[in-house]
Structures are given as C-alpha cells and as structure tokens.
Amino acid sequence: MTLVAPDPTRTVPLPLREQADVRDRWLTQRVLDLLPGLMDRAGIDLWLVVGREYNEDPVLATLLPATWLSARRRTILVLHRSDDGVTAAAASRYPVGQFLPAWSPEDAGGPPTEQGQWAEVRRIVEQADPRRIGIDVSADFALADGLSHTEHRQLTEALGPYADRLVSAEELAVGWLETRLPEEVAALHGLNRLVGEVVEEAFSPAVLTVGETTATDLAWWIRQRLTDLGLDPWFHPVVDLQRAGVPPVEECGALLPAVPYHSPVLPGDLVHCDVGTSSLGLKTDSQRTGYVLGPGERAAPAGLRRALRTGTRLQDLTTAELLVGRTGNEVLAAARAAAAAEGIDGDVYSHPVGFHGHGAGPAIGLWDDQHGVPGAGDRVLHADTVYALELCVRVPVPEWGGQPVRIALEEGIALTGAGVTYLGDRQTELVLIPTG
Known part of the structure; x- marks a missing residue:
C-alpha cells in the first residue's frame, strides 16, 4: 500500500x-x-x-x-x-x-x-x-x-x-521492533481503515445472506478478500455469533459465544469478527461487531447499543492511563480500578503491534489473567509505539431477557508524545446488517 x-x-x-x-x-x-x-x-x-x-x-x-x-x-x-x-x-x-x-x-x-x-x-x-x-x-x-x-x-x-x-x-x-517512524504510523492509519472497509463489505447484503451465510463462510470470505487485495493475513479471521436464547458459555473464566460456527446468521444476531492482516511489513489487529436487523427494525435494541457504549467507555478509561513511562502492569491496574469505580465488568488485554501482530513490548493484561504479566508487563511504555487496544465488557441485555452479551473491541492506536491516536476508523456504533 x-x-x-x-x-x-x-x-x-x-x-x-x-x-x-x-x-x-x-x-x-x-x-x-x-x-x-x-x-x-x-x-x-x-x-x-x-x-x-x-x-x-x-x-x-x-x-x-x-x-x-x-x-x-x-x-x-x-x-x-x-x-x-x-x-x-x-x-x-x-x-x-x-x-x-x-x-x-x-x-x-x-x-x-x-x-x-x-x-x-x-x-x-x-x-x-x-x-x-x-x-x-x-x-x-x-x-x-x-x-x-x-x-x-x-x-x-x-x-x-x-x-x-x-x-x-x-x-x-x-x-x-516496537518503535515506529511517522510514515509507518501513517501507513497503519490507512491499513486499519482498509481492513474496516473489508469487514463492512463482509457485513453487507453483497456478501452476507441472512439465513444462509454462516460465520465460517464470512471468515473465509474476509481472508480471500484480503488476499485478493494483495494483503497477507497473519492469522485466520475469526467470526462468531451471539444470539438471544443462546447464552454464552464459560471457558477459563471467560464468557464465550455458544452459537455454532456453522450456524446461518439470523435476524437479531450479533456478528463479531477479529481480523489481522499485513502490508509493507506491518501488521494490524482489529475487531468489529455488527447487528442483524429484525423485521421492522431500523436500529439495534437499546440494550445492545448500551453494551457497545460500555465497551467504548472502557477504551476511554484505558487510553487515559496509557502514559509514557508507565509499565504495562501499571496501566492495567489503573484501567481496571477506573472501570471498577464505574461498575464496568470487563477485561483489558492489549498488546503491541507492528512488525508482528503480537509484538514485543509492554503487555497490558492477558485475556485469561488480569493480575499483571510478569516480565513483559513490567516493561515501560515509550513514545512512537503502536498497540492493539484490545478488551471486552460483559453486559446484561434487557431485550434478551437479561442474557449477558460479550462485546469484544480491538482498535489500532499510536502512542506519541502528544498522546493516543486511533488508527483507522474507531467503531462507536454497531454495524447494521439488513435482513433483505
């Protein structure tokens, strides 16, 4: 690119x-x-x-x-x-x-x-x-x-x-490995934006036929599309579904979607994807979530929209603690304390990204360990570095009978002397997927 x-x-x-x-x-x-x-x-x-x-x-x-x-x-x-x-x-x-x-x-x-x-x-x-x-x-x-x-x-x-x-x-x-040139950061802006455009295309009627297309189908379509564009996925895309009446299952202390990957996408589903690709020797790692509109719907249920806002609030709390000179473990502890003060049930597990998808540098939590990461978590954050701001929240949805949903978010961000900048287009609203 x-x-x-x-x-x-x-x-x-x-x-x-x-x-x-x-x-x-x-x-x-x-x-x-x-x-x-x-x-x-x-x-x-x-x-x-x-x-x-x-x-x-x-x-x-x-x-x-x-x-x-x-x-x-x-x-x-x-x-x-x-x-x-x-x-x-x-x-x-x-x-x-x-x-x-x-x-x-x-x-x-x-x-x-x-x-x-x-x-x-x-x-x-x-x-x-x-x-x-x-x-x-x-x-x-x-x-x-x-x-x-x-x-x-x-x-x-x-x-x-x-x-x-x-x-x-x-x-x-x-x-x-972790330090980026300004030109590299600018290229990552564009690469993250391009990945977002591919995902929005995957979530459109041009690709997704409600009632027929499965999560597995979408994952393979995204991978093929990235390859056709001349980009190299560094892991196979992950697409999963959450559905009212199908509660998530607990695994290693985390709530994970229970809808089978081979199940067709249905009206009312939450469709989530995790995509990582590379160009010019640089990697991206980002996630997006969409909602399949039901008959007569023009927006997602208020409970799902509130769940996404809770996730973006945890992003804000985490980026506020991303300060040059702090260690990854210090950022994790401060972000979790801020989230607890606001009653947010979530986890933070962000990581460097650049030459490698899971790059070398300060680890800011692990999805299965929120107590700090010995060694990698003790490393200090430096300016001119790039991270995948990765985290999740768990929120009960009234419209789903109080069933909890897991909103997983991941955005590329750059940490410079001026603070934190999002790379590409930050998701602040659910991608709406029409049924017809």
Whole structure:
C-alpha cells in the first residue's frame, strides 16, 4: 500500500516492487534515525543479529532488504555504534542490500567455511573493541530470543575473551521492533481503515445472506478478500455469533459465544469478527461487531447499543492511563480500578503491534489473567509505539431477557508524545446488517 494525496491516512494496494522500495527506504531511515538512540538507551555498543536459513532470528527479518524473504545460509549482521552513528555491516556469503559487505570467502582464497565467517566476526569485534556486545537472548520476549543454541555456541567460541562482553540485547531488540517512524504510523492509519472497509463489505447484503451465510463462510470470505487485495493475513479471521436464547458459555473464566460456527446468521444476531492482516511489513489487529436487523427494525435494541457504549467507555478509561513511562502492569491496574469505580465488568488485554501482530513490548493484561504479566508487563511504555487496544465488557441485555452479551473491541492506536491516536476508523456504533 502507499500513501495517496491529499489524505495521508488513505491507502491503496501497491505493486510489490513499489512496496519493496518503500520498505527499503524505511529500513535506511530506521537505521540512521532510530537505531543510534535505541542502542544508547540499551547501553549496547555492538549488536550481532545472526540467523540461518529457515531458522531465522525474528529480528533478522526486520533488518533484511525487501527482496530477501529469509536468511541465506548463515546471515550475520553487525551493527556498531560509533560517534558517527551506526555502521551496518554483513558478514555473510551474499551481499545483504544496504549493509556493508564485511566478508567474502573468495578473499580467503578458498571455499566458504564457517571458521572463516566467524573469524571475520572476531576481527570486526577486535577492531571495534566494544564494551557491551548485544545478542538476542531473552527470557521474557520470544521475539528478542532468536539466537539459536548452535549459533550462540559458535559465536562464543569465535570471540574467545571477548565473549565476556556478551549481554542480552533484549532492551535494544524490543525497542527496535516496537518503535515506529511517522510514515509507518501513517501507513497503519490507512491499513486499519482498509481492513474496516473489508469487514463492512463482509457485513453487507453483497456478501452476507441472512439465513444462509454462516460465520465460517464470512471468515473465509474476509481472508480471500484480503488476499485478493494483495494483503497477507497473519492469522485466520475469526467470526462468531451471539444470539438471544443462546447464552454464552464459560471457558477459563471467560464468557464465550455458544452459537455454532456453522450456524446461518439470523435476524437479531450479533456478528463479531477479529481480523489481522499485513502490508509493507506491518501488521494490524482489529475487531468489529455488527447487528442483524429484525423485521421492522431500523436500529439495534437499546440494550445492545448500551453494551457497545460500555465497551467504548472502557477504551476511554484505558487510553487515559496509557502514559509514557508507565509499565504495562501499571496501566492495567489503573484501567481496571477506573472501570471498577464505574461498575464496568470487563477485561483489558492489549498488546503491541507492528512488525508482528503480537509484538514485543509492554503487555497490558492477558485475556485469561488480569493480575499483571510478569516480565513483559513490567516493561515501560515509550513514545512512537503502536498497540492493539484490545478488551471486552460483559453486559446484561434487557431485550434478551437479561442474557449477558460479550462485546469484544480491538482498535489500532499510536502512542506519541502528544498522546493516543486511533488508527483507522474507531467503531462507536454497531454495524447494521439488513435482513433483505
């Protein structure tokens, strides 16, 4: 997708070649503008990102040029912080895009060998003489724990006495993954809006035939539509139904819809979907809820509209607590306290989103654990980061005989120095689905 003037939040699918140009330009800008400050914040002088083909460090994919769809053989990227910024070099068998080539097996006068490649890494380290060498090992973030056992062993052996300077690059890896350029945030505006338009199309008579179309049908239609638009779903869409007379079931302490996925959508149903897609290397994660109008209805029952307002109120209470410098667990506790003060029965389970759908960064609750997340929940929120504001409320509906409904909401939001901004079009009203 690309930005389309004059509205910078509007996007349309871009040809792959043009997407590659945008991604490579962003990579250069990120290395030049973001990485020096992130390395200083983490106290890392030299960062080694290592992966082998089909066993890549998750961080590695975010540093490779757009034409590289994976590592090739063993790919070693060396990022050195100096007074002039960051020098990005590659000790790899093949040239790696914009990275300076630091090793060629032909220069050694023989076939490529593991020993020669690791010897070059040792030479770079000796020349740079860094105090702290960051490697991707982490107990709390899988995305920052990508250095495999074999690569760690061989790196340690190659570095010799310099191995004593190896430290976890968790802070740096997470910072790199979670921090967004302004252009990336603008693209996410458009991508989230486009997903919303696809869902509204799915909830229209052009796609949904009441009495015939099932939740499973809708999920597959959404996935196919996103694919046809040139977008890549990162999980299969989830579509579920809630219906008067079919109370939700409790599972792991949560109320979940009990209408079978193969059941046709009927008048009076609540139709909910959870959709995640990607473009330009960035992910979205959002949810929408619609109501199928019954005979003679022009609006959803007041109880359902009130349930949605309760959900958007919990969003407001949560975003009010999203402050730079707080931890995810502090945000969770403050939001839950504010909700309890207003008598809202709900859960907050928001997460970072960016290069990955469930991204690295502060966890703000889990759907099955509202007491805080050890490790990931203790991480501090930083500016210029993006989250999926995900939560739910449970509200009894008088028109359904007091049966509770679960309103699940999820919106992309950006946290900057100016506060919280919604990405795309925030849902504040139920999508009305006509019967005919």
